[in-house]
């Protein structure tokens with residue numbers, strides 16, 4: 052037997068209703084905010100992620116599924132959704148269309164991570180990117196879309212928010228961090244020593260316990276923000292409060308990707324059942340479009356992990372409603388298959404979920420199977436029923452059995 056690779060999972064037929072529901076909710080929320088769907092390929096040129104996600108990130112340094120194709124091109128399975136969307140935005144000159152352009156996607160992402168609960172090598176993200184709006188309203192809208200997505204499942208996880216500042220603030224902050232970490236860097240992990248040179252902000256995201264202790268007393272971004280950035284962040288908090296968003300300021304939040312400017316946010320499980328793992332996260336990235344060769348365009352967006360959402364719901368004891376059961380099971384006792392198929396197809400056209408016997412079971416076994424399917428009605432079709440033009444219908448909920456004319460059955464009237 053060949054087993055499933057490490058760190059990935061099947062969605063089995065008995066669980067797929069949960070995924071269907073998540074997708075429906077995502078489409079519904081996206082529709083309310085007028086987001087249009089974008090689909091980008093599962094692999095891109097490796098360079099896109101090197102430049103897009105950032106060469107100082109763990110994702111790029113440790114986690115990418117990179118391979119050479121038969122033409123010796125270096126390709127990478129997408130580790131996240133944003134870079135591909137930005138590539139497509141530029142390649143299709145979307146900046147020439149009326150802005151803002153608001154997009155969403157549901158996509159698989161691939162990261163070579165150490166598998167654990169809620170941390171997979173293939174995961175799924177519901178993501179959103181709002182291009183061409185450098186305003187606090189756009190920031191609020193992004194957070195509200197994610198919040199309302201969660202609320203649709205009866206949960207309201209807290210959003211940690213932080214402001215990484217404009218380019219000037221970040222330059223000042225990077226210097227302040229360098230000054231602070233200079234005293235400790237020799238005792239920190241090899242990754243942090245590299246980060247110290249390439250991007251000291253990344254040190255704040257280190258998961259090594261000893262480094263975390265040093266990080267705890269590092270300067271906070273709030274100490275160096277310019278007036279504009281401060282005012283924007285205050286305004287954002289006012290608006291989030293008035294929209295009843297469950298949020299907290301977390302000055303240490305930097306997120307694991309290099310492209311963010313200004314706002315970053317992360318939805319977290321404060322019970323920590325998902326470990327250190329966030330439920331979803333995002334932020335503003337005003338330089339990425341230009342850095343990838345496009346016309347300067349501000350963007351704000353987020354990505355929500357679907358597998359983690361499902362685990363979180365499980366932890367909270369929240370069940371996703373099951374798909375509706377089979378409406379009608381057609382039990383057949385005749386060789387006149389075209390007759391049976393015609394009844395089934397007519398009822399399906401009326402919108403009913405219909406099953407019929409396709410494995411030649413005995414009548415008794417067909418009823419047993421209909422029971423298992425929790426069918427609401429069983430219609431029995433035998434030679435007698437065909438001749439009399441009256442079909443036997445059993446209401447499986449109350450056990451009543453009666454005859455209904457074929458004419459009425461074909462109109463979907465099954466109650467006699």
Ligand code: HAM
Pocket residue numbers: 130131132133162164169170171172173174175176178179180307308329330331332333334351352353354355356357358359
């Ligand atoms: P991210 O925080 O790297 O952001 O991922 C977004 C979400 O994807 C995480 O919060 C988590 O729920 C889920 N996720 C990430 N890695 C895994 C994994 N290994 N296993 C299971 N779930 C995972 C981004 O990817 C950005 N592109 C989000 C964004 C969009 N920012 C702006 N626009």
